Amino acid sequence: MSMDIDQANQTAVNRMMEARPILKAVATARDVIPGMKDNLFLHAGPPIEWARMSGPLRGAIIGAMLFEGIAKSEAEATPMVERGEVEFDSCHHHGTVGPMAGVTSASMKVYVVENAEHGNKSFSNLNEGYGKVLRYGAFSDDVLKKLHWMNNVLGTALADALAQSNGIDLRALIAEALHMGDEGHNRNKAGSLIYLKLISPLIAKVVKDNAAESEVLQFIGDNALSVLNPVMAACKAMTDAAHGVEGSTIVTTMARNGTDFGIRVSGLGEKQWFTAPAEIPVGLFFSGFSQDDANPDIGDSAITETAGIGGFAMATAPAIVTFVGGTPKDAVNATLEMYEITFAESKYFTMPVLDFRGTPTGIDLRKVVELGIAPRINTGIAHKNAGVGQVGAGLVRPPLKIFEDALLAFAEKYNI
Amino acid sequence: MTVIKWNVRAGTYYDSVVLMQLQRGLLELPGVLDAGVVMATQANRDLLATNNLLPDSISANPDDLLIVVKADTENSATDAIGKVDELLARRKSSSVSQDFRPRSLSAAVKQLPEANWVLISVPGRYAAGVAREALELGKHVFLYSDNVSLEDEIALKKSAREKGLLVMGPDCGTAIINGIGLGFANRVRRGSIGIVGASGTGTQAVTAHIHNLGSGISHAIGTGGRDLKSDVGAITAQQALDVLARDDDTKVIVLISKPPSPDIATSLISAAQKTGKPIVIYFIGYPPPARKIGNLRFAISLSEAAEISVGELEDSRIPQSSNSRFVRGLFSGGTLAYETLLGLQASISPIYSNAPITTYQLLEDPLHSRAHTIIDLGDEFFMVGRLHPMIDNDLRIRRMKQEAADEQVGMILFDVVLGEGSHINPAGELIPVIKEIRETRTGELEFVAIVIGTDDDPQNLQSQIDQLKDGGMTVFRTATEAVEHISLRFGSNKKSEFTPVNLDQLKQPLAAINVGLESFYDSLISQGAQAVHVEWRPPAGGNEKLASLLTRMKK
Numbered sequence: 001m002s003m004d005i006d007q008a009n010q011t012a013v014n015r016m017m018e019a020r021p022i023l024k025a026v027a028t029a030r031d032v033i034p035g036m037k038d039n040l041f042l043h044a045g046p047p048i049e050w051a052r053m054s055g056p057l058r059g060a061i062i063g064a065m066l067f068e069g070i071a072k073s074e075a076e077a078t079p080m081v082e083r084g085e086v087e088f089d090s091c092h093h094h095g096t097v098g099p100m101a102g103v104t105s106a107s108m109k110v111y112v113v114e115n116a117e118h119g120n121k122s123f124s125n126l127n128e129g130y131g132k133v134l135r136y137g138a139f140s141d142d143v144l145k146k147l148h149w150m151n152n153v154l155g156t157a158l159a160d161a162l163a164q165s166n167g168i169d170l171r172a173l174i175a176e177a178l179h180m181g182d183e184g185h186n187r188n189k190a191g192s193l194i195y196l197k198l199i200s201p202l203i204a205k206v207v208k209d210n211a212a213e214s215e216v217l218q219f220i221g222d223n224a225l226s227v228l229n230p231v232m233a234a235c236k237a238m239t240d241a242a243h244g245v246e247g248s249t250i251v252t253t254m255a256r257n258g259t260d261f262g263i264r265v266s267g268l269g270e271k272q273w274f275t276a277p278a279e280i281p282v283g284l285f286f287s288g289f290s291q292d293d294a295n296p297d298i299g300d301s302a303i304t305e306t307a308g309i310g311g312f313a314m315a316t317a318p319a320i321v322t323f324v325g326g327t328p329k330d331a332v333n334a335t336l337e338m339y340e341i342t343f344a345e346s347k348y349f350t351m352p353v354l355d356f357r358g359t360p361t362g363i364d365l366r367k368v369v370e371l372g373i374a375p376r377i378n379t380g381i382a383h384k385n386a387g388v389g390q391v392g393a394g395l396v397r398p399p400l401k402i403f404e405d406a407l408l409a410f411a412e413k414y415n416i
Numbered sequence: 417m418t419v420i421k422w423n424v425r426a427g428t429y430y431d432s433v434v435l436m437q438l439q440r441g442l443l444e445l446p447g448v449l450d451a452g453v454v455m456a457t458q459a460n461r462d463l464l465a466t467n468n469l470l471p472d473s474i475s476a477n478p479d480d481l482l483i484v485v486k487a488d489t490e491n492s493a494t495d496a497i498g499k500v501d502e503l504l505a506r507r508k509s510s511s512v513s514q515d516f517r518p519r520s521l522s523a524a525v526k527q528l529p530e531a532n533w534v535l536i537s538v539p540g541r542y543a544a545g546v547a548r549e550a551l552e553l554g555k556h557v558f559l560y561s562d563n564v565s566l567e568d569e570i571a572l573k574k575s576a577r578e579k580g581l582l583v584m585g586p587d588c589g590t591a592i593i594n595g596i597g598l599g600f601a602n603r604v605r606r607g608s609i610g611i612v613g614a615s616g617t618g619t620q621a622v623t624a625h626i627h628n629l630g631s632g633i634s635h636a637i638g639t640g641g642r643d644l645k646s647d648v649g650a651i652t653a654q655q656a657l658d659v660l661a662r663d664d665d666t667k668v669i670v671l672i673s674k675p676p677s678p679d680i681a682t683s684l685i686s687a688a689q690k691t692g693k694p695i696v697i698y699f700i701g702y703p704p705p706a707r708k709i710g711n712l713r714f715a716i717s718l719s720e721a722a723e724i725s726v727g728e729l730e731d732s733r734i735p736q737s738s739n740s741r742f743v744r745g746l747f748s749g750g751t752l753a754y755e756t757l758l759g760l761q762a763s764i765s766p767i768y769s770n771a772p773i774t775t776y777q778l779l780e781d782p783l784h785s786r787a788h789t790i791i792d793l794g795d796e797f798f799m800v801g802r803l804h805p806m807i808d809n810d811l812r813i814r815r816m817k818q819e820a821a822d823e824q825v826g827m828i829l830f831d832v833v834l835g836e837g838s839h840i841n842p843a844g845e846l847i848p849v850i851k852e853i854r855e856t857r858t859g860e861l862e863f864v865a866i867v868i869g870t871d872d873d874p875q876n877l878q879s880q881i882d883q884l885k886d887g888g889m890t891v892f893r894t895a896t897e898a899v900e901h902i903s904l905r906f907g908s909n910k911k912s913e914f915t916p917v918n919l920d921q922l923k924q925p926l927a928a929i930n931v932g933l934e935s936f937y938d939s940l941i942s943q944g945a946q947a948v949h950v951e952w953r954p955p956a957g958g959n960e961k962l963a964s965l966l967t968r969m970k971k
Contacts, residue, residue, distance in 0.1 A: 005969055130459040222457070249969070284436035287452030287484075288467030319431040329515075336516040340523050370966050371519045372957045392436070404962060411965050 003414060005366070008247035012266045013344040013362035016242035016250070016307065020116040021234035022167040026126075026159040030106035033094050033123050037106060039070065042091040044102025044300040045257025046273040050081050050088070054258035056295055059137025059386025060101030061088070066139055067147050068105050074139070092253055092264070093271060096123040097236045097300035099228060100135035100382055100390075101258070108147075109155030113170065113233040118241045124233035126150050126158075129223040130390070135299075137386035157216045161202035168198050170234035173227070174309060175348050178359070183317035185301055185310030186378040186393055188228045195227040196220050232300060235307035242266055242362070249410060250343060251363040254306045254375065254398060258298035258382070261398045265365055265406050268413060274402040281381045283394015284322065295384040297396045302377045308346050308361030311376035311395065312338040316351040316359075323378060323395050328353070334376055335360065341367040341375065365410065368403045418449060420471055420486050421493035423500065428481040429455070434504070435481075441503040447492025448485055456482040517951040521549050524929045528948045532921045535598055535940075536585075537561055537932030538952055543586065544568035545955070545967075546931050551576055551583070556921070558598045559585030559640065560932065566647055569640070573651040580762070580915035582655055588638040589616030592623065596926040596945045599638075599936060607632020609725050610666035612656040614639045614673035618700065618718055622670055625722035631729055634666040635922055644676035650684055657684070659917040661691035662765050664787065668694045668728045670721050675702045688712055694728040696721050743902050744819040745790040745829040746812050748805035752831045752866060752895050753792040759899030764788050764906045765919040770795050776920060785819060788906065790829075806838045813849050820853045820861060827862045827905065829898065832884070834869025834877060841875060843883035850887060862905075863889045866898050 030036045041061050043053075050058070062077045065086065071077035080086060091102050098104055102125075110123045132138040134147060162168075173194050180190030200217060207213040220226045243252040248266035255262055260275040278297040285291070304310035314321075315335035318328045332353065338360040339345070345358030363375055374397035381392040410416070430438075435453045442451035452469040454460035456476035464470040469484045476482045483500055487493035518524040525531065534550035536543055540563025547557045547564075551572065559572075564586035576583045584591050584598075590613070591598040595606045602620055604627035613619030613636060623633050637656035644650050653671070660666045671688065676699055688695040689710055696713045697704070698721040704714030713728065715721035743764070747753035750771060757769050761777070767788040768779040779789060782797050793805040793812055805812050812830065819825050832842045839845065850863055865884050869877040884891050892898040927946040930937040940947035956962035 131462055284433065284440065286436065286463060287439055287454070287469060288450060288463075320433045322433045322437050333516040336523075337519075339526075340519050366966055366969055367520075369962055370955045372953060373519060393433070400957075404956075404959075407962065407965065411969070416965065416968050 003247045005247055005249055008245050008267060009250050009343045009362065009364060012242040012245040012248040012250040015118065016238045016362060017347050018117050019238040019241040021113045021170045021237040022116050023111060023162065023170055023230050024114045024167045025112040025162050026109050026155055027112055029104055029108050029110045032112055033096055033110065035094050039086045040106065041086055041088050042094055042096055042104040043088060043257060044091060044098050044100065044298060045255040046260050046262030046275050047090045048257045048259055052259050054295055054298065055384050055386040056137030056298060056382045057101045057258045059139055060103040060134050063134045063139030063143060064103045064105040067144055068107055091300055092255060095121055095236065095240060097232045097303050098125050099232065099301045100299040100380065101137060102300045103134065109151050111230050111233050113230065113237050115237040115241055120237060120240050122233045122236035122240060124229040126155060127223060127225050127229045132387065132389050136382050136389040138389060139387060153212060154216055154219060157203050157207050160206035161199055164202050164205055170230055171348055174231060174234065178309065178313055178316050178349055179352055181317055181319050183310055183313040183378065184231055185304040187317050187320050188231065189224045191227040191231060192224050232303050235303040238307045239303060247414065249365040251306060251365060254302040255300045256297040256302065258295055261297060261402060263398065263402050263406060265410065268406065268409060274406040276399040276401045279396050279399060281379050281394045281396035283381055283392045285392035289391035293383050293391050295382040297379060298382050299379065301379065305375055305377050306363065308359040309349055311378040313349065313351060313359045315353050337373060338376060340371055341373050365403055365407055369407050372400060374398050374400050418486055418488060419490050419493045420484060421497050422474055422482065422484040423497050424476045425481040427479050430481065438503050442485055442496050445496045445499060447487045447489055448496050449488060450486040452484045454482055456480045517949060519951050521546065521553065521929065521931065521950060524948045524950045525553055528927055528929060528946060531927040531929045532556055532924065533558060533593065533926065533928040535560065535928055535930045535936050537936060540564050542954055544572060547572050547583065551579060551581055554579065556582045557584065558591055559583060559588055560599050562587040566642065569642060570648055573648060577651050577655060577914045580917050582637065582917055583652055584638040585640040588640045590619050591638040592633050592636040594635065594922060594926050596940065596943050605632030608634055608665060608667040608729055610634045610660035610663065610669045611636035612639065612653050612660065612669065612671045614641055614644050614653060615700065618672045621718040622672055622722045625719050626726060629722060629726045631726045634663060635660065641674065644673045644680050646677040646679055650680045653684060654687055655914065655917050657687055657691065659919055659922065661693055662919050664766055668696065668725045670696045670725045672698050672721060674700050685712065696725045696728065742788050742825050743827040743829055743906055744785050744825055746815050747792050747831050748794055749831050749833050750792045750794050753790050755895040756899055757790045759896065760902060761920065762916055762918065763903040770797065774920060776923065806833050809839060809842060809845050816849065817853060820857055823859055826860055827864060827902065829864045829902065831866045831868065832880060834873040834875045834880060836874065843880045847883060847887035864898055864901065865889050865891050866895055867891055867893060
């Protein structure tokens with residue numbers, strides 16, 4: 001075999017690290033997302049048909065249909081889906097990512113992130129905050145009301161604000177947040193405050209009505225996940241840049257749709273997913289909920305780990321060490337474990353507690369299979385029933401089998 | 417009947433993760449049915465309300481910590497609220513918060529880069545793979561595992577020999593490196609007797625007896641039982657003999673083995689003779705050709721091997737007749753000094769310098785040489801208030817005289833760098849001095865010059881070379897040629913067929929990576945060595961198809 005896998009992997013991780021995601025705009029999905037159309041509903045994770053969708057994903061899709069005005073009620077929406085009047089596709093096939101159900105429809109406002117280094121674009125919807133929200137499958141009137149407000153008021157304000165600027169450098173924002181106790185997935189408090197700091201003066205310039213301005217700023221500031229969606233889009237721009245390198249075993253996507261966990265690999269096909277049933281995350285629960293309420297793992301937010309932050313950067317987020325055993329040392333060990341399965345150390349995302357060592361970057365399929373260490377993913381936990389919402393947060397690992405399947409497919413493609 | 421109690425703490429902030437943990441702690445208390453611990457933001461209050469944990473009478477602001485407990489009795493609820501501070505203060509001290517244990521050898525090397533040794537005791541069919549990886553990482557291998565195929569042993573040892581690394585084993589039970597026992601080793605005194613052992617218990621018996629006789633061990637290098645078979649060709653034993661012969665701290669060497677193949681016995685005996693050191697040989701069950709041949713002594717039992725070696729050690733303390741054992745290099749050019757040191761360190765030892773490559777080569781007092789020494793006279797230490805030695809030979813001439821006065825010195829090496837700005841006739845200035853030195857010196861003393869320059873230089877290269885040669889000096893045009901010449905004279909294995917094992921690595925404080933039996937790791941730590949234990953598992957969880965695929969994908 002003449003192919004040099006290490007060389008290919010080096011190319012892939014270099015592209016991932018050197019990608020420079022800039023938050024450029026907020027725009028309407030149908031105007032910017034490639035292939036977006038009125039009856040298409042994008043969702044998190046690998047492609048999945050209605051019959052196999054979990055509660056939260058179904059709820060979110062019904063909610064999005066109501067939001068789009070395609071159906072007037074759940075009773076009307078479900079038969080439409082069953083008659084095949086709407087289409088579904090994975091966000092990832094459209095440069096898009098979304099937390100939890102990740103449902104994105106044509107009229108929704110989305111963040112537009114551009115990779116200044118390689119030119120590719122990525123997209124993510126706006127974060128709704130906590131409580132009853134669409135991304136956890138809720139679609140009651142107040143959920144829809146909030147979505148409309150987000151689209152009309154918040155989305156417009158953000159769009160106008162960003163139009164006033166050269167964009168927000170998300171690589172720099174993430175790097176700074178990692179030095180302030182965020183790991184970029186379960187903890188985005190610092191990053192969201194940095195985002196608020198950067199966007200506030202711009203919003204003040206464009207929103208004429210004081211009450212509206214206050215409302216928008218309050219909403220962004222109250223939500224410690226405000227920046228999660230732009231951060232995920234940034235990670236998507238990075239990992240997409242690393243995809244499609246011939247001969248590379250670097251994992252470029254990890255995503256869950258609430259039923260299946262799926263990965264894609266740089267040196268394999270664009271739409272070649274390796275999937276297995278998603279595991280149920282283990283974690284800490286909000287009051288009134290327990291492990292029994294948890295839905296199988298869901299959401300595109302594992303794109304953060306794919307890009308080398310989130311669970312991989314646990315060492316730098318001491319405030320949330322309870323997820324990994326309780327002590328800062330456990331957090332450091334969690335990150336050290338991820339170095340075992342990654343190809344490189346990030347040039348830009350560093351961790352003070354590890355002497356500014358770069359975060360573990362670029363999951364190498366070979367190492368995962370050889371050592372039997374699956375990536376660690378920090379995650380929110382959805383209630384298994386649509387519309388209940390988030391019930392906790394914790395840790396999950398993808399099933400090892402999908403990495404083994406991918407390795408076999410890789411060997412077959414390259415005649416190894 | 418249920419009771420709800422709550423506690424509002426104004427202006428108290430905890431991360432939500434801490435609060436979720438507190439909530440879990442409250443739920444574990446007797447009589448508690450449900451609990452909510454939140455910062456009292458609107459969203460969190462809504463959440464509590466959904467779960468019937470928000471009585472109307474509660475008033476709290478978003479900055480307040482709100483603790484609500486639902487219990488079966490008043491007392492349970494009150495007790496639970498009373499426990500909040502205790503629960504908040506509780507640290508998971510019981511959790512096993514140990515240092516990270518790497519799963520792969522490469523991660524272990526990152527954790528302990530100074531490790532020169534890898535101890536391998538994984539099941540036989542995986543052992544060769546781990547050993548190969550260790551060699552690729554440039555580490556010596558102590559291979560305790562058995563059931564390694566002969567083919568693998570030969571391949572590993574050949575690869576190691578090319579890299580100047582040792583593979584002790586397979587099936588190597590014991591070794592002592594720099595005072596630290598590997599595998600099963602007795603705690604023995606450090607000393608001047610080196611062991612090359614193809615028999616684990618034989619080595620233990622001899623080292624223990626030497627200790628009990630009051631002497632000690634420099635290094636005991638195991639080879640594994642098959643090393644002295646024809647197929648393997650005593651690769652490790654030859655390397656071990658060579659490195660111990662070069663070790664000034666090893667005065668006597670004991671060679672122990674079960675009966676070797678006759679051809680191997682002959683070649684080992686011949687190699688042993690060439691070391692010039694006292695060597696005690698005990699080939700168990702192999703009829704000794706004589707009791708004593710030159711520097712060789714043949715023992716007839718393990719205990720006798722120990723006794724003879726201790727006796728030889730005492731004899732070896734008598735000063736030897738040939739004293740001219742060391743080279744001293746006096747350089748004006750820093751890079752030439754460095755290149756020479758780099759070349760020599762592989763074959764002669766110990767070697768010191770004021771410009772060392774590794775820290776243990778450091779010559780602490782630049783004014784006084786010891787053993788083999790390479791001095792950079794252009795170093796700023798010497799330059800205070802003085803012209804550079806390329807222009808002014810005064811310092812070098814005085815140092816030449818100082819070195820020549822040491823009868824242990826057999827060679828003085830120096831460079832002559834010609835060109836603009838350099839001394840106009842260095843040969844002319846040095847030759848009379850060397851002549852004078854030779855007249856006063858009794859023992860053998862060779863002068864070797866490395867001359868750098870061109871025929872167009874003001875000093876004229878050919879004229880300088882001719883003068884130096886006429887003055888009885890050995891002249892080279894490159895440091896590389898000089899290194900070869902010096903190694904032939906002072907290197908103990910003058911016609912080495914393999915890359916010599918770096919003696920300095922043996923002399924560094926032992927640091928090792930352990931793959932396999934955890935007790936070997938514990939033993940290293942208890943002996944004060946630095947060690948990292950690899951939490952090893954069979955590659956790809958023991959799936960052979962995937963494992964062999966991975967092997968192909970590594971190339």
